[in-house]
Amino acid sequence: MTKKLFLKTLGCAMNVRDSEHIIAELNRIERYDLTQNESEADLIIINTCSVREKPVNKLFSEIGQFAKHKKKSAKIGVCGCTASHLGADIFKRAPEVSFVLGARNVSKITQAINSEKFLDINIDHDESGYAFGEFRQNPYKAYINISIGCDKKCAFCIVPHTRGEEISIPHEIILKEAAKAAKNGAKELFLLGQNVNNYGRRLSGGKKGELNFSQLLTKIAEIDEVKRIRFTSPHPLHMDDEFLEVFASNPKICKSMHMPLQSGSTNILKAMRRGYSKEWFLERAKKIRQLSPIAAISTDIIVGFPGESEKDFEETMSVMEEVRFEQIFSFKYSARPLTLAAAMRDKVDIATAAKRLLKLQTRHAQILDEISSDYLETVHEVYFEEIRDGGFVAGRTSQNNAVCVKGGEELLGTFQNVKITQPQRLILYGQIA
Numbered sequence: 001m002t003k004k005l006f007l008k009t010l011g012c013a014m015n016v017r018d019s020e021h022i023i024a025e026l027n028r029i030e031r032y033d034l035t036q037n038e039s040e041a042d043l044i045i046i047n048t049c050s051v052r053e054k055p056v057n058k059l060f061s062e063i064g065q066f067a068k069h070k071k072k073s074a075k076i077g078v079c080g081c082t083a084s085h086l087g088a089d090i091f092k093r094a095p096e097v098s099f100v101l102g103a104r105n106v107s108k109i110t111q112a113i114n115s116e117k118f119l120d121i122n123i124d125h126d127e128s129g130y131a132f133g134e135f136r137q138n139p140y141k142a143y144i145n146i147s148i149g150c151d152k153k154c155a156f157c158i159v160p161h162t163r164g165e166e167i168s169i170p171h172e173i174i175l176k177e178a179a180k181a182a183k184n185g186a187k188e189l190f191l192l193g194q195n196v197n198n199y200g201r202r203l204s205g206g207k208k209g210e211l212n213f214s215q216l217l218t219k220i221a222e223i224d225e226v227k228r229i230r231f232t233s234p235h236p237l238h239m240d241d242e243f244l245e246v247f248a249s250n251p252k253i254c255k256s257m258h259m260p261l262q263s264g265s266t267n268i269l270k271a272m273r274r275g276y277s278k279e280w281f282l283e284r285a286k287k288i289r290q291l292s293p294i295a296a297i298s299t300d301i302i303v304g305f306p307g308e309s310e311k312d313f314e315e316t317m318s319v320m321e322e323v324r325f326e327q328i329f330s331f332k333y334s335a336r337p338l339t340l341a342a343a344m345r346d347k348v349d350i351a352t353a354a355k356r357l358l359k360l361q362t363r364h365a366q367i368l369d370e371i372s373s374d375y376l377e378t379v380h381e382v383y384f385e386e387i388r389d390g391g392f393v394a395g396r397t398s399q400n401n402a403v404c405v406k407g408g409e410e411l412l413g414t415f416q417n418v419k420i421t422q423p424q425r426l427i428l429y430g431q432i433a
């Protein structure tokens, strides 16, 4: 009988890919089938995120629940960023946990499940050349890591402490993985890294890579079976002309750019150690729209960073008005351990931060209503990748809009022109044109 795995993944696309690596590694030794029911699982893994405080706080109550309902013989493991930063403390606070495996130590999963109280959270461990087994949750699109870790030290961010220094994966490994995934049916590839457009700056051992990110994109686009390429996250600081020109001119590269602003105030950007100014950000966004008028731009914004005045916040609002982002991931600042900002004085009180967040999100909802109403009766090429409830199938436009039409499995993995009949803020409903 095959064993059953309950795997809960929190956080970003990197974590989703790490979970796929975990499954692939387990399957090298013996087959595990995924289950949504922790009480029938032989192995329970929580792949955690520590970018914000809330999921970290929830972790221990969740472990308690899993321990109560699990099979007697089932093991519980904690992987990912919270594993990296809490380490052995997890055993102290939750003795039910059998192993703790950091975000940079995923390749050790089979060792972890076969040991008692296994702990590996070494952020210097280098998996950049490791050949993980093959497993993909969605056969129609493939996540592909192009780098691990991050060399930036943004004042609010815990990631460099959980994922270690930035190392690019050799381009030969990436190209082989891309060709294989595309041959197996993933016409859309999603390249992942903390700073994808800094690709090639340093390989394992310190050597510079042979290709930069623009050259890597061009090489991947030469693979016949690859029809679409996405990537996340690029850093605004590294958005040079070469990169923006390749982004705009290569038809296989999706016209959707994630540009994490964080703040619209140059003073706050300096305090955040982001390395660019408001003016640089606006000029790069303008250049993207000049080179590719159809491009959609999404962003991340933090409100209430220490020292943020009303004037600083209004500058963020003004960048939003000017760029008219198609999507914003916005949050109140929350102090993370090990970060520079955690020790900063001049904290913004919670009520002020909440008020600012509400103002930003309310105005953005209006902007989105205006943007989405322009989609009515327009036709877009959609790549279908997922069945939804109610007889719908969902896919995405090149600009990363989610589109739903009535249909079923026959549409999965196909490109179709869709006429938008009912544009909503987050989903565009339509019919095959």
Ligand code: SF4
Pocket: 150, 151, 152, 153, 154, 157, 158, 159, 160, 194, 195, 235
């Ligand atoms: S670039 Fe900054 S925000 Fe992004 S992962 Fe690195 S330190 Fe964190």
